[in-house]
Amino acid sequence: MLENLSFLFIEDDEIEVLKFKKSLKKLGFTHRILEAKNGEEALDILRKKQELPNVILLDLNMPKMNGLEFLKELKEDSHLRYIPAIIVTTSNNHQDMLESYKLGIAGYIIKPLRYEDYIKKIQRVVDYWMVNEVIEF
Amino acid sequence: MKEKIQALELALQNEKRAREKAEELLLRRTSELLEIREALSSKTHEYNVFFENILDSFIVMDTMGNVIKMNDAAVKLLGYDIKEEAINVVNLIYSKDFEYAMNSFATLIEEGSFSNYEARIFTKNREIKWVQINASLIYNEEGEIIAAQGIVRDITESKETAVDFEEQQEQLAAIVDNSTLGIVLAQDRKIIKTNNAFQKLIQYSEQELLGTPVEALSYEDAHEESRSLYNRMVSKEIDHYSLTEKYKRKDGTSFLSKTSVTGVRDSEGKIKYQLAFVEDVSVKHKRRLMLNTLNSLTRSFIGKLNIHDIAWEIANVTARDLEFEDCVVYLVNKEENILEQIAGYGAKVDENKEIIDKLYIPFGKGIVGNVAQTGKAALVHDTSKDERYVVDDMRRYSEISVPITIKGEVVGVIDSEHSSKNFFTKEHLRLLKNVANLVSIQLTNAVNLERRIAAESENKELLENLKRSNKELRDFAHIVSHDLKSPLRSINALISWFQEDYEHVLDEEANDTFDKLNNKLEQMDALIDGILRYSSVNDKNILTVQEVSIKEILEEIRTILYIPEHIEFIFPEDLPVIAADKTRIKQLFQNLISNAIVHIDKEKGRVEVQYTELKNYWKFSVSDNGIGIAEAYHDKIFKIFQTLDNKGKSTGIGLSIVKKIIELYKGTISLESEEGKGTTFFFKLKK
Numbered sequence: 159m160l161e162n163l164s165f166l167f168i169e170d171d172e173i174e175v176l177k178f179k180k181s182l183k184k185l186g187f188t189h190r191i192l193e194a195k196n197g198e199e200a201l202d203i204l205r206k207k208q209e210l211p212n213v214i215l216l217d218l219n220m221p222k223m224n225g226l227e228f229l230k231e232l233k234e235d236s237h238l239r240y241i242p243a244i245i246v247t248t249s250n251n252h253q254d255m256l257e258s259y260k261l262g263i264a265g266y267i268i269k270p271l272r273y274e275d276y277i278k279k280i281q282r283v284v285d286y287w288m289v290n291e292v293i294e295f
Numbered sequence: 296m297k298e299k300i301q302a303l304e305l306a307l308q309n310e311k312r313a314r315e316k317a318e319e320l321l322l323r324r325t326s327e328l329l330e331i332r333e334a335l336s337s338k339t340h341e342y343n344v345f346f347e348n349i350l351d352s353f354i355v356m357d358t359m360g361n362v363i364k365m366n367d368a369a370v371k372l373l374g375y376d377i378k379e380e381a382i383n384v385v386n387l388i389y390s391k392d393f394e395y396a397m398n399s400f401a402t403l404i405e406e407g408s409f410s411n412y413e414a415r416i417f418t419k420n421r422e423i424k425w426v427q428i429n430a431s432l433i434y435n436e437e438g439e440i441i442a443a444q445g446i447v448r449d450i451t452e453s454k455e456t457a458v459d460f461e462e463q464q465e466q467l468a469a470i471v472d473n474s475t476l477g478i479v480l481a482q483d484r485k486i487i488k489t490n491n492a493f494q495k496l497i498q499y500s501e502q503e504l505l506g507t508p509v510e511a512l513s514y515e516d517a518h519e520e521s522r523s524l525y526n527r528m529v530s531k532e533i534d535h536y537s538l539t540e541k542y543k544r545k546d547g548t549s550f551l552s553k554t555s556v557t558g559v560r561d562s563e564g565k566i567k568y569q570l571a572f573v574e575d576v577s578v579k580h581k582r583r584l585m586l587n588t589l590n591s592l593t594r595s596f597i598g599k600l601n602i603h604d605i606a607w608e609i610a611n612v613t614a615r616d617l618e619f620e621d622c623v624v625y626l627v628n629k630e631e632n633i634l635e636q637i638a639g640y641g642a643k644v645d646e647n648k649e650i651i652d653k654l655y656i657p658f659g660k661g662i663v664g665n666v667a668q669t670g671k672a673a674l675v676h677d678t679s680k681d682e683r684y685v686v687d688d689m690r691r692y693s694e695i696s697v698p699i700t701i702k703g704e705v706v707g708v709i710d711s712e713h714s715s716k717n718f719f720t721k722e723h724l725r726l727l728k729n730v731a732n733l734v735s736i737q738l739t740n741a742v743n744l745e746r747r748i749a750a751e752s753e754n755k756e757l758l759e760n761l762k763r764s765n766k767e768l769r770d771f772a773h774i775v776s777h778d779l780k781s782p783l784r785s786i787n788a789l790i791s792w793f794q795e796d797y798e799h800v801l802d803e804e805a806n807d808t809f810d811k812l813n814n815k816l817e818q819m820d821a822l823i824d825g826i827l828r829y830s831s832v833n834d835k836n837i838l839t840v841q842e843v844s845i846k847e848i849l850e851e852i853r854t855i856l857y858i859p860e861h862i863e864f865i866f867p868e869d870l871p872v873i874a875a876d877k878t879r880i881k882q883l884f885q886n887l888i889s890n891a892i893v894h895i896d897k898e899k900g901r902v903e904v905q906y907t908e909l910k911n912y913w914k915f916s917v918s919d920n921g922i923g924i925a926e927a928y929h930d931k932i933f934k935i936f937q938t939l940d941n942k943g944k945s946t947g948i949g950l951s952i953v954k955k956i957i958e959l960y961k962g963t964i965s966l967e968s969e970e971g972k973g974t975t976f977f978f979k980l981k982k
Contacts, residue, residue, distance in 0.1 A: 173785040180792070219777045248780040250824075252831070269784055271820045272813070273791040276784070 163287055164190040166211035168200045168228065169246075170220045177273070178215070181280045189284065197223030201231055204238050212292040213264070214243040215283075218254055226254075229261040240293055244283065352447040355433070358440055360384045372426075372449055374419030389415035389423060403443060407432050413450065425454035477552075477573035484509050484525065484569065496575055498545035509571070514541040514549065528558045529566050542573070550577045585726045588616040592730055600741035602626060602707065603648075605734055606638035609709055613730065614640030617723065620691075625656065625708045627667055632658045634667055634708060661685040662696050663710045670705045672697040672731075674724045676717045695719040697727040699734050706738070772830040776823050783816050783823075825948030832879065832955040843877045845870040845884075845915075849904060852885050862892055862900035870906055873913055873980065875960060883956045884917070886949040887976055891919035894974070911982055912962065918975035924968040933964070953978075 242264035352369035430445035477493030
């Protein structure tokens with residue numbers, strides 16, 4: 159159990175990034191947030207290995223390398239594949255969900271329309287990971 | 296006139312000469328007669344002396360042919376005895392020899408005797424015997440003929456063997472002379488006799504061939520083999536041999552022969568004669584050669600679909616197998632109106648397989664150009680007599696040129712020239728025509744194959760395109776929904792932040808406006824979800840077939856949907872289990888039931904599901920006691936985005952999805968409705 163987790167938040171939409179950050183702040187969390195605008199950037203951060211996150215949150219629809227492509231790369235890395243990755247997306251598409259679970263994800267969260275619903279969901283996710291034992295790199 | 300006199304004079308001369316000849320003959324005959332008569336008269340006196348002692352049959356007959364005397368030998372020969380019966384010699388004559396006998400008898404009367412009369416007679420027991428008779432007349436003192444006497448010798452045996460021998464000889468001669476095989480009899484390998492066929496074949500006369508050494512007639516190539524075989528025959532190793540050799544004719548041409556030689560040995564076993572049978576196999580050989588060429592070409596064409604590859608095979612195989620000096624294949628270039636060399640026997644090629652110093656012939660020019668233009672093959676025995684011929688580097692005296700035609704159009708020409716006249720034959724022409732046909736068939740097949748491959752790949756491409764566009768369509772709905780939904784979430788967040796940040800300055804009316812704004816966002820979100828659901832109804836990727844219990848579905852719906860207290864939701868216990876995709880069936884009922892619930896305006900509402908089983912369908916109905924739907928809208932409601940209320944409660948997608956799902960299961964939907972009283976939707980799903 160860690161008081162302070164570090165999240166890698168992969169999202170190209172800056173308002174979404176803002177939403178996540180604001181939600182954590184509003185909920186009073188002080189977790190560390192690493193940001194990446196797409197899969198490529200995220201892999202760069204991860205491969206430097208200076209600071210590895212405890213949990214990865216990522217969107218599916220992103221420019222350059224999308225979420226699924228990033229997941230594939232991540233799961234091919236013998237080291238990074240153990241970092242739990244959670245999809246946060248607007249897509250309730252069955253195929254997306256299936257593909258994601260096939261590649262090995264730790265969760266699939268659909269972004270609700272309402273901001274307050276979003277905050278509630280984020281709270282639950284963070285709470286969940288806070289009660290989990292996570293691998294420390 | 297002058298001619299007429301000359302002719303008459305000539306006729307007169309001829310007549311005179313004939314008369315002279317006749318007189319001469321008559322004279323000679325008379326003197327012969329006299330001599331014979333003298334000789335006979337001396338004999339008549341002698342006959343009694345040896346009559347009884349004679350061993351040969353002896354007969355005396357009167358002038359009417361009645362036998363008046365015969366010795367024992369005669370009785371034995373003829374089987375008749377005059378002591379027992381009368382005999383007339385006329386009755387003894389073999390019918391076919393009757394005329395000959397009568398003539399001989401006349402001679403006897405006329406000349407007094409005949410000798411070496413040979414004819415057949417019948418014996419008493421109807422045996423046929425060949426006899427030789429020497430006869431003479433018997434005169435009385437007055438010189439009158441009183442009888443004839445004859446010595447009859449039985450020659451049946453010798454006659455028969457003689458006939459056999461003669462006949463055999465004749466037969467043999469006939470065989471030898473009429474044989475189509477050349478027959479040569481040689482002694483010490485020098486010709487002593489030949490037959491007609493051989494003389495004809497070699498063009499020398501029998502006289503010319505006499506004494507000629509056999510080797511002088513054939514080409515050297517086979518001499519060694521021939522000699523060694525002959526030596527083996529001399530050394531009694533073999534009695535017979537055969538070999539293939541080439542003979543020279545008198546006119547300088549040659550022919551290929553299969554020669555069989557048999558040794559004829561003398562009593563000591565030494566070779567006395569060599570008997571050779573010579574068969575001209577040139578034609579056979581040529582036919583076989585051509586057939587082989589055609590066969591090897593056919594084989595080499597297999598798998599070659601390109602005219603260039605085929606052309607090289609033609610050029611090389613025909614030239615090599617048929618001993619052509621060259622063989623060139625041209626392709627018609629329609630745009631430039633020329634013939635372009637694409638292959639040539641012995642032609643040099645560069646690294647790209649392009650011919651170095653390629654030949655080009657304008658359409659219509661020369662024999663090749665002419666053949667290409669007319670589509671008619673040419674066999675030229677002497678190019679110096681053919682005005683079409685164009686001298687290139689040097690004149691070649693014979694040429695053969697055959698067009699390759701596909702569907703009546705000349706696409707190429709096979710051509711060969713030869714330095715000597717009369718080199719190419721009709722057989723060559725026939726062969727090249729066959730080759731051209733073969734090429735035509737092969738190329739037509741190649742073109743068809745290419746077309747088929749093209750068509751197949753086109754089909755494949757179309758299918759791929761269709762797959763791709765199907766996928767693109769799905770991806771499109773997917774991406775669009777994401778791209779549309781994301782801004783809605785952002786707007787909602789931004790509104791929230793705005794409300795939070797300006798909480799102290801925003802009055803109730805402002806917040807109400809923000810609520811309405813959020814409401815619209817929700818509507819839009821629902822619309823997007825609806826489109827997504829609609830587009831994915833027949834998405835095969837997520838379509839399953841499972842056992843679906845309608846009762847369970849309805850129970851689930853009861854828990855999912857918000858059903859107000861005043862609305863009663865009823866369905867029978869006895870509902871079927873159908874094979875379908877559970878999500879779709881749930882969507883179907885959920886949409887209809889929620890529609891029904893939403894439109895109930897009565898104090899006591901009721902939504903009821905009913906069911907009947909038909910032979911091929913499951914038939915369901917969902918009825919409510921709501922506001923009802925005017926008949927004018929009964930069709931319209933199933934169209935996408937059509938909604939009858941403007942309260943923003945529905946998206947207008949629900950019934951479209953319902954219809955699409957029902958169509959997916961090959962069913963139909965209809966409705967009965969009375970405005971203000973309620974609506975019943977009936978639908979069937981195929982079993």
